[in-house]
Each structure stands twice: as structure tokens, then as C-alpha cells.
Amino acid sequence: MYRVSTFIRNFAIALAIGSLVATIWVNLSPESYYDVMEARLFTLSAPNWIMPDHARITLISVTSQLLMALFFFLLGKELWEATMLERGALHGTRGGLPFLASIGAAVGAVAVWILVSALIETAMEARLGIGWQVPIGGDTIIAYVIGRQVFGRGHPALPLLLLICIGLDLMGLLALALQVPETPTRLLWLLLPVLASIGVWFFAARHAQGRTERERQEALHLWPYMLAGAISWIGVAAAGLPGALGLLPVIPAIPHARRAFGMFAEAEELLHDPLNRLAHLTIRPLMLILFLFGLTRGGIDLGAFAPTTIVTLAALWFGKPLGLLAGVLIATRVLRMPLPTGVDAPDLMRIGLLTGIGFTVPLVALQTALPGGAMAEAARLGLALSLVMIPVVLVLFRTR
Template sequence: MSGATQNRGVLRTLIDNSFLLIAGAVGALVWANIDQHSYEQLIHFDLLSLFGGGHEVAHEATGEGAEHAASHGLTLHFIVNDILMALFFAIAAKEVWESLLPGGALSNPRKAATPLLATVGGIAGPALVYIAGAYMTGTQVDLGKGWAIPCATDIAFSYLIARFIFGASHPAIAFLLLLAIADDAAGLMILAVFYPQAPIAPQWLLLTLGAMLGALVLRRMKVHTHWAYLIGPGIACWYSFFQANIHPALGLVPIIPLLPHAHTDLGIFAREELNRGDTLSEFEHFWKLPVEVVLGLFGLANAGVVMSSLGTGTWIVLAGLLIGKPVGITALTWFAEKVLKLEKPAGMDYRHVVTLGMVAGIGFTVALFVSVAAFTVPGAIQDSVKMGALLSFGAAPLSFLIAKVLGVRPQKMVDVDVPAEAQPA
């Protein structure tokens, strides 16, 4: 009995640390390199064709029409990327929103100022390296619009690696979490503004406003269950984004702040959050495990690229993540401290900042998503940047190497004042 309980504990730990995503991505890579045709047939098979409509393989369309074909077929790729991933971005939006509440990681501008500036460096550095790489290789026309791919930081994997390197209570963990939350917020805005699926149809945003008003009405009526908000305003908001040509995976984001929620934040990954029963927390508690399954499907539906896809896009994405990210984060942290006279958390020096910058170079999930949003037509270019997003997990061993060279060791306890609002459980 105890063995079964322990096995369930290990399994849940693996699931909670996004190992389903890794399994899906590895499975897709292996499948695509063994039999790419059958992989593509499954991922792009239009389920509507079973009922006499649709198209069998959506990605066979070419040119401008391919983007619209990919938007309308009820394929596994569309179901995962455009519908189910809305739940993933909704949970990300919850973390961003709660971080702005009293006690949240971003609620105190003075404490958050240095990590926020480091976030700017962690976005600008990779983007500049990517753009410079595209110009130097003469591929700016083909690859230029992928500049945001290396700007992403995978918060789950980065947090996991950082705990191994620094120890659970080191102030670098709090610094990373503040940076990653701000990075999530910036990523949501970048996706909405810079990667519409077609020219924006602004009239459909009136439906977005209507959905938000509907959520406010439910809140005024003291409706508690998150299902009412999800099935009513949530679906309407998703549909408005889809019709407006804003990426529908962001479709639940506008209603998240409108769900009844606690007035304080206990911190991302805090175990005490499990005891909260407000509607927003109920939403996260219910969907956390299903979203991990969604991430596994996301890996399966997007990571199936053949190894021959390695190309210029791969290397400039990796350069952005593995060079631009740590350089940008370190440079803006230095600027914040030396020029603006702001402070780093006590107990952190630039050995920790450089190491943390490399940890943040793990783009993986969001970088893979942006790869598909930036290059909507399947083919060699999309596959090459996808490969860069997948290989960004190489930042993990590099982080351990840098930590060893710089003498950074994990600490179980440190005698410093770690911001409680940012400290994980």
C-alpha cells in the first residue's frame, strides 16, 4: 500500500514538473524521424473530413492560403494549439494577475524594479542577437519575424533547474520567479500584438468587451463556480479572439482578472495556495493536471521535426537564448545597480546573476509556441526555428557548468531577507 502511494507521489511529481511535455516532444521527434509522413498525417488530419467536409491534410496548402487553411480545419494541431492551450495561457495569466495583488511579486515596485529591468534585458538581448544573426546570414526576409522566439523563458523548467543549482531558499530563486512572471506578461502581449493570425478584425473585440461584462455580472451575482465563467464569458471571449484574428490561445486571458479571487497573493508555487477556495484558485486547482496533459499533447503536436531541419533558424534562436538571454539579463541588472542605484537581493552577486541568466535561456514551451505563431506555414523555416526552441533545453547543462566554474553551490538556508511574496514553498 505504501509502495503504491509512493509510486503515485513520484508520478505526480513527474507530471507537475512538465515531464509529460518532454515525453510528448521526445515522442514526436522520434516518430517524425522514423516516419514523417504518418506523423504529419495524424497531426494535420482534419476531423471534419470524417463527416464529408474539411481537408485531409491541412498543411498541404501552400502560400498565403495555407495560413487560412491551418486556421479552420479541425485538426489535432488546431485543437491543441488554438483551443486547449488557451487553458495553459489562462493559468499563466492567473499567475501574472495575482503577482500584482498585495503581497504579490510585482506589487512592490521598489523590490521588483531590478528583476523587471532584468526582464527587459532578457527580452531585448535575445531579440537583438536574433535580428543581428538574421542580418549577418542574409536571412532577415525569411526569418526576421521570428525575433520573439528566443525572448521566452520556460518558467517550470527554469524553476526546476534553478532549485538544483541554487537551493530552494536562495534569493536567486525569488529573483528568477519575478523575472519569469514579468516575462510571461510580456510574452502574452507580444503574442497578441505582433503575431495576429491575419489582419485584425477590431469589430469582434466588441464581443470581447461583452464577455468581460458578462463575467462582471456573474461576479456581482456572487456566482462562485468557475464553470459558469468558463462556459459563458470564456467561450465567448475565445470566439471573439478567433474571429478577430488574435491568437485564440490567448482567448481566456481577458476574463481571468474578473473571476472572484483572493485579495492577496501567497506567491507562485506556494503550497498554501492549495487551501484557497476562491473561484480563480478553484479554476487553477481543477485545470492544473489537465493542462499538464495538454502540454504533453502540445509537445506531440509541435515537436515532430526531422533532424535534417537544423539550419540558420536553429542557430540564431539558440544564439538568442544561450547568449542574448544571459548577456541581456546581466547587463540590465548591472545597469539597474550601477546607474539607477537600485539593489540586487541580499546574498546575490554577479556569479548568481550570470548563472541565473543562462537558466532563463530555457525557452522550450513558450519558444516552441511562438515558433508556430511566427511561422504559421509548416515547412523548412518553421522546422528550423522549432529545433532551436527544442534544443534550448541545452541551457540546463550549460547552467550547471557555469555554476561549477563560477563556484555557485546550492544552499539549503541563507541568512538573508528573501521577499516572502516571491519565495516559493
């Protein structure tokens, strides 16, 4: 078992501190909390074909749409390497079981969300199935930190847990991208990420395999990839899609290591390829970013309990684990895919329960997938209550 970098634990601490501060603040003085979070930081003057008139630049929007793009760039990088590189955990046939498990968990969460929403009147403004994107994502950071306590250091179930959680997180964001913007012509802006990726590959990345040392050295400069990432983010955001997705399109175009060392492997800190260097440049800023994300999105109104809270918990606690187990059964019984060595059925049950912890990505989804006000706050409370799964799993299943 490879060593996982310690920054994962630091990320969880930063997120928890930000959320705790926000929760205390919003319950003691909600007026001042929302005044600060929703205050307009500055005004951007741009034509309507670039940015809608009602766009507001606040601490919330800057954190969720711009800064969190670095976090999902890190997750996307790990998933890309696991899929494409030699010895990657998802390379070739090895990716079948985690992929089906992630698909099953997502489908189970959405199905239970829609079913329970139909049985319970969630809000007057709610339509059937509205908000189905919320329970798809989870919380890779918290799930791994708790999973390490549950399984023990070095257990082979930990890489599988990371793969499934990262897959669910990215699927949760991509589900938001399925919503067509109010002005469909804005989707033409998606040409920018495509052109940025092709351009940076042609002018920089392809020289990584050049014949001369000069060409190979030119491909190691980071500024072309940073510029391509900025152009890609502008295109995604201007298209009306979540800005947090903005850096993902350029990942395949960035030169990377020849083989994978594992999810968030500590050994990657010694690599000098542009993709790993860019990823590790984000580590220190991400601690502040995740604190800000907890501060801006993690404030829980303890009095917001409503039917949507029950819907959220049902999708996370029942839909996801059951869907994950269904996906694994299809992989192992129907398609005859083997379980990873050292992973058994009880381990899969633990993984399923850990995916039922929903916080980071669902909080991003709330703003777009649900109407604001009481319904969103009730769902936010449900996401916070899903953390109750942490002590339950630790007490019942912790490895002794």
C-alpha cells in the same frame, strides 16, 4: 521561502515525454507523424467574417490554440496576483527589478535575432527580422525545475527566476498579438473579451464584496467565469490573434484572494476564492495537455540544421542573458533598486542562462512568426538544442 506545488515538476515530465515520443516518431517515420498531426479532425461551417475558409481543425491547432489557453491562464493568474495582491512579488516597487530584467532579456533576444539574421542568409523566403517574436518567450516549467537543482530548495533566487520567466512567456505571446491579421476588421472581435470581462464582473464578481451572505455566495459560483472565459476565447481567436491568449482578459474580473502566497505556492490549494479554484481545476488536465503539446509541437527533425538554427541559439544563449543583465544593471545602478535579499551577481548570471532555455512559448510562436517548412524546422531544432544549456548549468553552477 514558501513551498512550491509539486505539479510544476509533473508538468515538466509530461512535456518531456510528449516531446521525446514526437522526436522518435518524426525521425523514424516522418510521413506517418505529419499525417496524424495535420489530419483534419472535423470541419466547422461558419461565415468568412467569423472564420477564414482556410482554417483547419487539427490536433496541432486544437492543442496550441485551445487547450494551451489553460496553461497560459495559469501563468497569467500567477503574474496578476504577484502584481496586484498584498505581499505580491511584483506589488508596488518590488516589481521594478524583475520587470526591467524581463524587458532587458526580451530586447536582447530580439536584437541578437535581428543582427544575426542580417549577417546570415537564413532562407530565401525570409525578410529582415522575420521571426523576431520566437526567442522572446522561454520555458517557465523547465527553467524552474532546473533552477531548483541549481540553486537548491528554498533559495531566494527561485521566485525571481519564476517571475522573469513568466513575464517573458507572456511577453512572447503578446508579441504575436502585435501582428495585424490579414483582415484588420477582425480586430472588432476584441470587443467580446471586453464585454465578457465587464459583464461577469457586473453580474457576478462584484457581489464578492456584497453586504449579505447570499450575495457573497453567489459570487463563488464558477460557471459565470467559465462562460466569460469561453466568450473571451472566441473573441480573441476570431480576431485572428493566438487562441492561447484567449482566457487572459477575464483574469482581472475574477474574485481572488486578498494577498499573494507566492508563485505556484502550495498554500493556494487551500484557498476557496474563484480564481484559485479555477486554476487548480486545470492542474490534472494540464498534464495531458502538456503531453499533447510536446507530441504535436516538440517533434525535432535532427536533420533540419540550417542558419536559422544558429540565429535561434544566438538569441537564446547570448541575447537573453546579456539583455537580462543589462536590465538589472539599469535597475540597480541607475534607478538604485535593491537586489532581493540573498541574491547576488552570480545568481543573476545563473538566472540569465536559465532564461536561455526556450521551448514551450517559442514553439507556439513558430507557427505564426516564421514561414513554414525548412525555416521553421531549423528554428525548432535550435529550440531543442537550447536544452543543452541544462547540463551545462547543472555541471558548472549546481549548488553543493
